[in-house]
Amino acid sequence: MKWTRAVALGLGLVASSVTTAVAETTLKFVPHSDLKILDPIWTTAFISRNHGYMIYDTLFAMDANGEIKPQMVDKYEASADKLTYTLTLRDGLLWHDGAPVTSEDCVASIKRWGARDSMGQKLMTFVAALESPDAKTIVIKLKQPTGLVLSALGKPSSNVPFMMPKRIAETDPNKQIEEFIGSGPFVFKKDEWQPGAKLVYTKFDKYNPRSEPPSGLAGGKVVKVDRVEWLPIRDHQQAVNALLAGQIDYIEAPPHDLHSLIKADKNLKMFNWNPLGNQFTFRFNTLAKPFDNPKVRQALLYAFNQEDFLQAVVGTPEYYKVCKALFICGAPFESNAGMEDKLEANFKKARELLKEAGYDGTPIVLMHSTDLQILTNLAPVAKTLMEKVGMKVDMQSMDWQSLVARRVKKDAPAQGGWHAFITSWVAADMLDPVMTGFLNASCEKAMFGWPCDSEIEKLRDDFAKATDVPRQKEIVDAIQKRFVEYPTHIHLGQWYNSGALRNSVDGVIAAPAPVLWNISVK
Amino acid sequence: MVGYILRRLLAALPVMGIVAVLVFMMLRLTPADPAAIIAGDFANDQQVAEIRTRLGLDRPVVEQFAIWIGNMAVGDFGESFFYKKQVAALIMERLEPTLSLSLLSIFLTVVIAVPLGTLAAYKQGTWIDRIVMGFSVIGFSVPVFVLGYILIYLLAVKLDWFPVQGYQYIRDGVGGWLLHLILPALTLSVVFVALIARMTRTSVLEVLHEDYIRTARAKGQSELKVLIRHALANAAVPILTVIGLTFATLIGGVVVTESVYTLPGLGLLTVDAVLARDFPTIQAVIMLFSLAYVLVNLAVDLAYTVFDPRIRY
Numbered sequence: 001m002k003w004t005r006a007v008a009l010g011l012g013l014v015a016s017s018v019t020t021a022v023a024e025t026t027l028k029f030v031p032h033s034d035l036k037i038l039d040p041i042w043t044t045a046f047i048s049r050n051h052g053y054m055i056y057d058t059l060f061a062m063d064a065n066g067e068i069k070p071q072m073v074d075k076y077e078a079s080a081d082k083l084t085y086t087l088t089l090r091d092g093l094l095w096h097d098g099a100p101v102t103s104e105d106c107v108a109s110i111k112r113w114g115a116r117d118s119m120g121q122k123l124m125t126f127v128a129a130l131e132s133p134d135a136k137t138i139v140i141k142l143k144q145p146t147g148l149v150l151s152a153l154g155k156p157s158s159n160v161p162f163m164m165p166k167r168i169a170e171t172d173p174n175k176q177i178e179e180f181i182g183s184g185p186f187v188f189k190k191d192e193w194q195p196g197a198k199l200v201y202t203k204f205d206k207y208n209p210r211s212e213p214p215s216g217l218a219g220g221k222v223v224k225v226d227r228v229e230w231l232p233i234r235d236h237q238q239a240v241n242a243l244l245a246g247q248i249d250y251i252e253a254p255p256h257d258l259h260s261l262i263k264a265d266k267n268l269k270m271f272n273w274n275p276l277g278n279q280f281t282f283r284f285n286t287l288a289k290p291f292d293n294p295k296v297r298q299a300l301l302y303a304f305n306q307e308d309f310l311q312a313v314v315g316t317p318e319y320y321k322v323c324k325a326l327f328i329c330g331a332p333f334e335s336n337a338g339m340e341d342k343l344e345a346n347f348k349k350a351r352e353l354l355k356e357a358g359y360d361g362t363p364i365v366l367m368h369s370t371d372l373q374i375l376t377n378l379a380p381v382a383k384t385l386m387e388k389v390g391m392k393v394d395m396q397s398m399d400w401q402s403l404v405a406r407r408v409k410k411d412a413p414a415q416g417g418w419h420a421f422i423t424s425w426v427a428a429d430m431l432d433p434v435m436t437g438f439l440n441a442s443c444e445k446a447m448f449g450w451p452c453d454s455e456i457e458k459l460r461d462d463f464a465k466a467t468d469v470p471r472q473k474e475i476v477d478a479i480q481k482r483f484v485e486y487p488t489h490i491h492l493g494q495w496y497n498s499g500a501l502r503n504s505v506d507g508v509i510a511a512p513a514p515v516l517w518n519i520s521v522k
Numbered sequence: 523m524v525g526y527i528l529r530r531l532l533a534a535l536p537v538m539g540i541v542a543v544l545v546f547m548m549l550r551l552t553p554a555d556p557a558a559i560i561a562g563d564f565a566n567d568q569q570v571a572e573i574r575t576r577l578g579l580d581r582p583v584v585e586q587f588a589i590w591i592g593n594m595a596v597g598d599f600g601e602s603f604f605y606k607k608q609v610a611a612l613i614m615e616r617l618e619p620t621l622s623l624s625l626l627s628i629f630l631t632v633v634i635a636v637p638l639g640t641l642a643a644y645k646q647g648t649w650i651d652r653i654v655m656g657f658s659v660i661g662f663s664v665p666v667f668v669l670g671y672i673l674i675y676l677l678a679v680k681l682d683w684f685p686v687q688g689y690q691y692i693r694d695g696v697g698g699w700l701l702h703l704i705l706p707a708l709t710l711s712v713v714f715v716a717l718i719a720r721m722t723r724t725s726v727l728e729v730l731h732e733d734y735i736r737t738a739r740a741k742g743q744s745e746l747k748v749l750i751r752h753a754l755a756n757a758a759v760p761i762l763t764v765i766g767l768t769f770a771t772l773i774g775g776v777v778v779t780e781s782v783y784t785l786p787g788l789g790l791l792t793v794d795a796v797l798a799r800d801f802p803t804i805q806a807v808i809m810l811f812s813l814a815y816v817l818v819n820l821a822v823d824l825a826y827t828v829f830d831p832r833i834r835y
Contacts, residue, residue, distance in 0.1 A: 034794060036604035043560065174572050176606060195605050195612065196794050197689065197786030233687055233784050234793070237671065242686040245679045398553065401799055405555035408570055445566060 024226035025521050027505070028248040030239045031514075034196055034232035038188075039176040041116050044158035046426065046513070053217070053515050054201050054228070055096070056162035056182035059087060059106060059138075060154030063218040064510060066332050066431070068154035071210070071218060072101070072163060072183070082145035082467055087138040092208035095165050096181045103132035108169035110138075110153070110161060115173035117159035122434050122464055123152040147467045148434065155435065156217055156512040157428040185209070185221040185517045186228060199230040214518045216511045224507065224520040243268060243500055249521055251500040252514050255373055256314055262500045270498040271508050276328060276427035277321070280309055280378060280492035283438060286451045287410055288419050291364075295357035297487040301342045303350035303389045304382070306493035312377040314495050323494040326480050327436065328427045332469070337477040338484040343491075350389040363394040365413035367406060367421035371399045378422040378492065407448045427494065428512030432472075433463045433479050438489040451488040523827075527820070534816040541812040542594075542805075546587050549801050555579075556603050556799040577603060590805065600802035602795075609806045612791065619689050619787035622699065623779065624772050626707040631714040631768060636761065638715070639722025640754055643730060644745075654719060661716025666775065670709040670782050677705060687784040706783040710775045714768045721764045725757035732756070758829040766822030770815045 031050060037043045040052030061071040070076060074090040093101035107130045114120035114127075126146040131139040140149060153161055163169075163183060171177045180188045186201035193199055209220040231248060233239040240258050242248045244265055254262060262268050282300070290296040310320040323329035324339040341349075364386065368379035383393045398406070403421055411417035430436045439460070443452035459482060463475045499508065504522040509515055557574035558565075574580045578589070593600060599609040642654035678686045684705045690698035729735060730753055738752045739745075780789035788807055795803035826833045 036794075036798065037560070044565065174569075174576075178606070194786050195607070195615070196790055197784060231688065231784070234790075235782050235784075238674070238687050238782060238784065241674055241679050245682060245686050247686055247688075399797075401559055401797060402553040405553060405558045405799075408555070408558050408567060447566070 025224075026227045026229060027225045027250065027516060027519060027521050028229050028231055029516060030233050030242075030248055030251040031230050032252045034234075035199055035230065036195070037176065038180055040162055041113050041159055041164075041173070042176045046158060049158045049160055050513055050515075051188075051199075052160055052162045052182075053513055054184060054186040055180060055188045056164065056184045057093075057221075058154065058161060058217075059163065060150055061218040062154050062156040062216050062428075062512065064216040066216075068150045069212075069215075069218040071154075072106075078149075083142045085140040085142075085149050087140070089136045089138070090208070090210075093183055094206050094208070095183050096187045096204060097165075098206070099165065100135070101163065101183050102135045102166070103138045104135075105166045105169065106138050106163050107132050108166040109163045112164075112169045112171065112173050113159060113161040117155075117161070118437060118440070119148070119152045119155055119435050120159065120161065123148045126464070144465065145467050146464055147472060148464050151432065151435075157426055160513075183207075185223045196232070201228040201230070202226065209517075214509050216509070217513065217515065221515075221517040223517050225516075228516055240500070243502065246502065249502050249505050250508075250519075253497045254500045256316065256319060256497070259316075259498070259500075267503055268500060269503055270500050271510075272496055272498045273508055273510050273514055274426070274428075274496070274512060275510050276331060276512055277494050277496040279323070279328065279425050279427055279430060279494050280313070280422060281425055281438060282382060282420060282422050282490040282492055283407075283449050284451075284487065284489060285413075285417065285419050285449050286488070288365075288413050288417060290357065290359050290362055291419055293357045294486050295353050296359055298484070299350040299353040299357070299359075299389060300386065301484060301487050301490055302344070302346045302353065303385050304490055304492065305343055305345035305385075306491070308345075308385065309378055309381050310493040310495060312381045313374060319497065320493055320495040324491065326430070326439070326483060326491070327432055327476060328430055329494055331427070331431050333432050333473065333476045335473070335476050335480055338481040342484060345385070347389050354390060359391070361392050363392040363413075364419045365417070366393050366395045367403045367418050368395050368397045369400045369403050369421070370397045374424060375400070375422060382420075382422060382492075410450070422492065424495075426512065433460045433476065439479070439483070441486070441488055449488065451486070453482070453486045453488075455482050456486060456488070523824075527824070530820050530823075534813075534820075537816060538809065538812060542591065542809060543587075545805050545808045546590065547583075549799075549804060550583050550586075552799065554799045556801060559798055560603060590802075594809075599806040602803045603800045604798050605800075605803075609802050612803060613788065613806060613810060616786060616788045616791045618691060619780070619785045620776055620789060622692070622703055623706055623710065623776055623785060623787060624769070626703050627710040627714070627772060627775075628765070628769055630707055630711040631718060632765065634711070635715040635718035636722050636754070639719040639761075640726050640749060642719065642723040643726035643753075644749060646727060651723075654723070658716040658720050661712045661719075664712070666709060666713060666778060667782065669712055670706075670779070673705055673709055687782075689783075689785045689787075702785075706779045706785060709782075710772065710779045713775075714771075718761065718764055718768065722757070722761050725760045726753050729753050729756045755829060759826055759833075762822055762825055762829065766818055766825075769818045773811050773814065 031047060033047045035047050035051050037045060037048050040048040058071050059073050060068050063069050072089055072093055073087045076085060076087045078085050089103060095101060110130060114124040126142050126144060127140060128143045129141040133139060165181055168177050168179050180190060185204055185207045187204045189200040189202060203223040203226050209222050212219040214220055236255050236258060239251050240254055240261055243251055262270060284291045284297050286292055306322045314320045321329060324336060324343050325334040327333035366379055366383060369375045379395055383395045386393050406418055407421060409417050413419050433439055437447050440446045441451040441453040441456040443450060459475055459479045463472055466472045466475060506520050507518040509518050557570050557577060557579060560573055561570045578586060602609055602612055605612060638654050642651045645651050674686055678684045685702050688702055690702045692699045735748060735752055738748050777789035777792055780787045781793050792807050
């Protein structure tokens with residue numbers, strides 16, 4: 001069998017020419033999607049946010065207990081009247097081009113973020129002035145006290161207030177930045193970027209991490225590898241194959257149906273890096289009849305039960321939790337107020353409410369996304385439950401991007417508009433009433449679905465103005481009680497996923513976003 | 523000959539024009555808005571509208587088309603909505619993996635299929651013929667993605683001979699380049715090997731019974747010479763036609779194969795662009811694929827003259 005030996009030898013030679021020995025350690029990471037937009041302030045896409053955590057740093061950050069801790073900030077103080085916040089930057093903070101980080105850079109960054117992000121916009125309504133009296137001091141002067149300063153600047157998810165050099169942060173907020181220099185723990189290697197195939201980050205040798213141990217997104221961001229490669233593998237099965245073959249180290253979020261394959265291999269392990277998880281959400285179009293009537297929306301709050309949805313999609317109870325709280329179970333503002341008898345599949349009550357509302361059998365246009373595996377089974381469950389209470393449902397299947405385009409249309413459902421769709425939110429985006437986008441009930445200014453309720457808006461404002469936690473909790477209870485009278489959306493259940501790693505990978509941090517500092521590869 | 527080539531190239535212009543109109547109109551009819559996709563989940567109506575204006579998507583469709591055609595006439599294919607790069611530059615970056623995959627697949631197809639088909643014809647009715655035709659049926663019947671996963675599981679995951687996915691540019695080493703391409707090229711080739719082997723067998727069988735083959739044998743020429751110089755050369759025109767069609771069909775195949783193997787070529791670019799509704803990129807890639815189709819057909823027609831001197835243009 002000379003030919004087999006020759007082939008083996010040939011392959012060996014070829015292989016050896018490929019695997020040239022290199023001293024540096026590389027973490028090969030498969031993100032949940034390809035990165036296309038590199039400006040994490042301009043878009044809210046999670047993949048851009050995750051890229052942001054690689055190369056940028058934040059003034060404050062949320063730790064594993066949900067508390068906001070200083071990150072780039074060394075110390076801060078609020079004046080007695082709570083109208084002035086003074087932040088002092090840490091020593092030794094540098095941009096990737098070697099220039100020192102200054103308070104002017106941070107002020108420009110806060111302004112750009114404040115023009116884009118919904119929570120930033122809210123914060124800015126309280127801000128009278130942003131000043132930089134010296135290179136290390138930032139002064140935030142407020143028109144009236146608010147509890148939003150730290151929570152907004154330490155916001156964990158999109159849009160995260162990442163700090164950028166002044167010349168970059170002064171880019172028009174409606175245009176994307178074109179230079180990618182941060183002060184975070186990794187440097188983006190634009191010259192090695194292969195759009196659609198590979199992104200490369202290297203350790204920023206001059207990064208000065210905090211001395212505290214890492215906790216959530218806070219604490220010391222110590223980088224333990226020389227290089228990180230993001231390899232966006234579109235096919236989940238292929239990503240798992242590459243992990244099994246040892247050609248990659250870490251998959252951010254393999255789908256649940258591949259977990260058994262991963263768990264069966266002794267060289268692999270799984271880790272739930274996002275303990276807060278995600279929340280499935282049913283969104284109403286409150287402009288379209290019959291959902292313009294809150295009673296019809298209330299009917300669904302009674303008709304639905306989360307277990308049916310979670311079973312249909314996730315299946316394994318290990319990865320889901322029935323959670324009625326508007327602001328996430330396990331988070332500081334978890335509350336059951338007003339929700340006790342809701343989401344219990346009470347069809348009788350739902351039918352009564354529909355009758356009271358005078359529901360005339362108008363078909364409900366339910367948009368059904370078919371190409372995102374995690375969402376595909378949700379709409380059929382909703383359809384079944386809605387039909388059980390006597391609603392007619394016109395479930396229309398489409399790809400997610402078609403749904404994205406259609407959900408911004410205010411046309412009547414029969415003329416290309418819509419009544420409802422189902423999506424999933426990262427729990428870290430729903431931790432309080434200001435942050436939760438679907439609760440915004442400011443009519444035209446609200447997100448698609450356009451709920452319009454002055455009472456909810458007043459309570460959200462009250463929450464923004466509240467500066468102590470007990471008062472904030474009182475408001476949260478009040479908001480939840482108002483929410484069940486005027487539902488803007490319905491939570492269909494909290495769910496979790498885990499990253500898949502080779503055993504050689506250590507130090508993954510549990511946080512609302514997948515961060516890659518502290519990770520070592522043996 | 524030159525006149526013929528020029529006439530064919532001129533005839534390609536209306537074809538390209540029709541493709542341009544169809545691609546442009548179909549994209550505008552798709553129920554998705556690139557501006558809403560770019561803006562992200564949290565964007566409000568105003569932000570989406572601003573992006574739409576900046577991209578020129580709020581202009582009348584006819585005006586958008588005129589601008590696109592006008593720019594394309596001077597070699598400007600526009601800027602990708604997402605990558606913020608010139609589409610022409612994006613395509614140039616992606617050309618190498620696609621060309622490499624296509625050429626290697628064609629090479630594998632021809633060097634495997636033509637000898638197998640010729641052998642099957644020569645050994646008609648024997649077990650060799652039956653094995654080749656059996657393989658051919660399997661090659662036709664097994665979907666590419668099933669075959670791809672079987673090859674990956676056996677050769678990449680279990681035996682660790684090849685990378686599961688990814689691409690290495692030629693500039694980084696020919697060995698690695700080849701190693702990364704073998705599995706995808708094999709996956710892509712199998713169906714075409716089956717097709718061309720069958721076609722070759724049929725064509726060669728037809729000429730094997732011709733008088734000039736009997737004459738060549740009577741002159742005492744070796745069987746190999748008879749097969750290659752007389753039988754295969756005279757059977758080449760239909761085989762060449764199928765190879766030409768294969769090259770064109772490969773364009774569809776690379777889209778799937780590049781996605782499964784994460785090869786950063788034009789196929790993957792097309793999939794990403796379609797999913798993101800990146801209009802300028804989709805339009806340019808489809809135009810390029812159409813041009814490639816036209817040119818390959820022209821090349822095949824010209825190649826006929828090499829194998830059959832009776833054909834003149």
